Amino acid sequence: xxxxxxxxxxxxxxxxxxxxxxxxxxxxxxxxxxxxxxxxxxxxxxxxxxxxxxxxxxxxxxxxxxxxxxxxxxxxxxxxxxxxxxxxxxxxxxxxxxxxxxxxxxxxxxxxxxxxxxxxxxxxxxxxxxxxxxxxxxxxxxxxxxxx
Numbered sequence: 001x002x003x004x005x006x007x008x009x010x011x012x013x014x015x016x017x018x019x020x021x022x023x024x025x026x027x028x029x030x031x032x033x034x035x036x037x038x039x040x041x042x043x044x045x046x047x048x049x050x051x052x053x054x055x056x057x058x059x060x061x062x063x064x065x066x067x068x069x070x071x072x073x074x075x076x077x078x079x080x081x082x083x084x085x086x087x088x089x090x091x092x093x094x095x096x097x098x099x100x101x102x103x104x105x106x107x108x109x110x111x112x113x114x115x116x117x118x119x120x121x122x123x124x125x126x127x128x129x130x131x132x133x134x135x136x137x138x139x140x141x142x143x144x145x146x147x148x
Contacts, residue, residue, distance in 0.1 A: 002095075003024065003094070003095050003098050003099075005024070005025035005026060006022060006023060006024045006025065006098070007022065007023055008020060008021070008022055008023075009021040009022065009023055009060060009063060009065065009073055010063055018077055018078045018079065019075060019076070019077045019078075020075070020076050021060070021073055021074070021075045021076075022073065022074060022075075022076070023065070023069050023070075023072050023073045024072050024073075024074070024094075024098050025068075025069065025072055026072065026102055026105060026107070026108040027072050027098055027101050027102065027105075028071060028072065029045035029071055029072055029073055029074050030045055030071075031101060032074055032094075032097060032098065032101060033045055033074060035097045035100075035101065036074075036093060036094065036097055039093050039097065041090055041093050041094075043074045043075060043076050043094075044074065044075050044077075045057070045071075045073065045074055045075070046059070046060070046073075046075065056070030056071050057070050057073070060073055074094075076090065076094075
Protein backbone atom coordinates (compact mmCIF):
# COMPACT_ATOMS: atom_id res chain seq x y z
CA UNK A 1 0.00 0.00 0.00
CA UNK A 2 1.59 3.26 -1.14
CA UNK A 3 0.70 6.86 -0.31
CA UNK A 4 2.34 9.46 -2.56
CA UNK A 5 3.89 12.59 -1.03
CA UNK A 6 4.26 11.03 2.41
CA UNK A 7 7.15 10.06 4.62
CA UNK A 8 8.51 9.68 8.12
CA UNK A 9 9.57 12.82 10.00
CA UNK A 10 13.10 12.36 11.29
CA UNK A 11 13.56 9.15 9.28
CA UNK A 12 17.35 9.23 9.51
CA UNK A 13 17.50 10.12 13.21
CA UNK A 14 17.28 7.83 16.23
CA UNK A 15 13.63 7.51 17.28
CA UNK A 16 11.67 5.71 19.95
CA UNK A 17 10.42 2.43 18.49
CA UNK A 18 6.76 2.72 19.47
CA UNK A 19 6.04 6.19 17.99
CA UNK A 20 6.15 7.41 14.41
CA UNK A 21 5.50 10.89 13.11
CA UNK A 22 4.54 10.90 9.45
CA UNK A 23 3.78 13.70 7.02
CA UNK A 24 1.07 13.44 4.37
CA UNK A 25 1.37 16.44 2.04
CA UNK A 26 -1.88 18.07 1.03
CA UNK A 27 -3.70 16.93 4.16
CA UNK A 28 -4.60 18.98 7.21
CA UNK A 29 -3.46 16.86 10.15
CA UNK A 30 -6.50 17.82 12.23
CA UNK A 31 -8.91 16.73 9.48
CA UNK A 32 -7.11 13.38 9.27
CA UNK A 33 -7.23 12.96 13.06
CA UNK A 34 -11.01 13.49 13.05
CA UNK A 35 -11.60 11.22 10.04
CA UNK A 36 -9.51 8.41 11.54
CA UNK A 37 -11.17 8.82 14.94
CA UNK A 38 -14.55 8.27 13.27
CA UNK A 39 -13.12 4.99 11.94
CA UNK A 40 -11.89 3.93 15.38
CA UNK A 41 -8.20 4.80 15.01
CA UNK A 42 -6.66 7.17 17.54
CA UNK A 43 -3.81 9.33 16.23
CA UNK A 44 -2.66 12.86 17.08
CA UNK A 45 -1.04 15.85 15.42
CA UNK A 46 1.53 16.39 18.15
CA UNK A 47 2.51 15.80 21.71
CA UNK A 48 -0.19 15.74 24.38
CA UNK A 49 1.37 18.82 25.99
CA UNK A 50 0.57 20.85 22.86
CA UNK A 51 -3.02 19.64 22.54
CA UNK A 52 -5.31 22.36 21.19
CA UNK A 53 -2.44 24.50 19.87
CA UNK A 54 -3.07 26.37 16.62
CA UNK A 55 0.60 26.68 15.68
CA UNK A 56 2.42 23.71 14.17
CA UNK A 57 4.38 21.48 16.52
CA UNK A 58 7.44 23.29 17.87
CA UNK A 59 9.32 19.97 17.78
CA UNK A 60 8.59 19.46 14.08
CA UNK A 61 9.45 23.09 13.38
CA UNK A 62 12.78 22.66 15.23
CA UNK A 63 13.47 19.61 13.04
CA UNK A 64 13.27 21.94 10.02
CA UNK A 65 9.81 21.09 8.71
CA UNK A 66 7.93 23.87 6.96
CA UNK A 67 4.73 25.03 8.70
CA UNK A 68 2.63 23.30 6.00
CA UNK A 69 4.47 20.00 6.35
CA UNK A 70 4.28 20.19 10.15
CA UNK A 71 0.50 20.79 9.91
CA UNK A 72 0.18 17.80 7.58
CA UNK A 73 1.85 15.49 10.09
CA UNK A 74 0.28 12.95 12.42
CA UNK A 75 1.74 10.84 15.18
CA UNK A 76 0.97 7.17 15.62
CA UNK A 77 1.86 5.39 18.84
CA UNK A 78 1.80 1.69 19.62
CA UNK A 79 1.75 -0.26 22.84
CA UNK A 80 2.94 -3.76 23.59
CA UNK A 81 -0.68 -4.97 23.36
CA UNK A 82 -0.93 -3.99 19.66
CA UNK A 83 -0.66 -6.79 17.08
CA UNK A 84 0.76 -6.79 13.57
CA UNK A 85 -2.79 -7.29 12.27
CA UNK A 86 -3.86 -4.05 14.01
CA UNK A 87 -0.90 -2.24 12.47
CA UNK A 88 -1.90 -3.50 9.01
CA UNK A 89 -5.49 -2.32 9.58
CA UNK A 90 -4.18 1.09 10.73
CA UNK A 91 -2.01 1.41 7.62
CA UNK A 92 -4.97 0.56 5.38
CA UNK A 93 -7.22 3.05 7.21
CA UNK A 94 -4.67 5.85 6.91
CA UNK A 95 -4.13 5.16 3.19
CA UNK A 96 -7.87 5.00 2.48
CA UNK A 97 -8.59 8.16 4.47
CA UNK A 98 -5.72 10.15 2.94
CA UNK A 99 -6.90 9.15 -0.52
CA UNK A 100 -10.46 10.27 0.27
CA UNK A 101 -9.38 13.59 1.82
CA UNK A 102 -7.14 14.35 -1.14
CA UNK A 103 -9.98 13.49 -3.52
CA UNK A 104 -12.16 16.06 -1.73
CA UNK A 105 -9.43 18.70 -1.57
CA UNK A 106 -9.83 21.68 -3.89
CA UNK A 107 -6.06 22.33 -3.75
CA UNK A 108 -4.59 18.83 -4.13
CA UNK A 109 -3.22 18.54 -7.69
CA UNK A 110 -4.85 15.79 -9.71
CA UNK A 111 -3.12 13.85 -12.45
CA UNK A 112 -5.07 12.38 -15.35
CA UNK A 113 -4.62 8.89 -13.90
CA UNK A 114 -6.02 9.98 -10.54
CA UNK A 115 -9.51 10.87 -11.77
CA UNK A 116 -11.86 9.02 -9.49
CA UNK A 117 -14.33 6.45 -10.77
CA UNK A 118 -17.20 8.56 -9.48
CA UNK A 119 -16.05 11.45 -11.70
CA UNK A 120 -15.77 9.10 -14.65
CA UNK A 121 -19.25 7.69 -13.94
CA UNK A 122 -20.68 11.21 -13.68
CA UNK A 123 -19.13 12.16 -17.01
CA UNK A 124 -20.54 9.02 -18.64
CA UNK A 125 -23.99 9.59 -17.15
CA UNK A 126 -23.98 13.18 -18.42
CA UNK A 127 -23.04 11.96 -21.89
CA UNK A 128 -25.87 9.42 -21.81
CA UNK A 129 -28.36 12.08 -20.73
CA UNK A 130 -27.17 14.36 -23.54
CA UNK A 131 -27.54 11.59 -26.13
CA UNK A 132 -31.01 10.69 -24.81
CA UNK A 133 -32.11 14.32 -25.17
CA UNK A 134 -30.78 14.35 -28.74
CA UNK A 135 -32.76 11.18 -29.57
CA UNK A 136 -35.94 12.85 -28.34
CA UNK A 137 -35.12 15.95 -30.40
CA UNK A 138 -34.08 14.18 -33.65
CA UNK A 139 -37.49 12.79 -34.74
CA UNK A 140 -39.01 16.27 -34.60
CA UNK A 141 -36.05 17.69 -36.51
CA UNK A 142 -36.34 14.93 -39.13
CA UNK A 143 -40.06 15.69 -39.58
CA UNK A 144 -39.29 19.40 -40.07
CA UNK A 145 -36.59 18.70 -42.66
CA UNK A 146 -38.89 16.25 -44.51
CA UNK A 147 -41.48 19.02 -44.92
CA UNK A 148 -38.92 21.36 -46.52
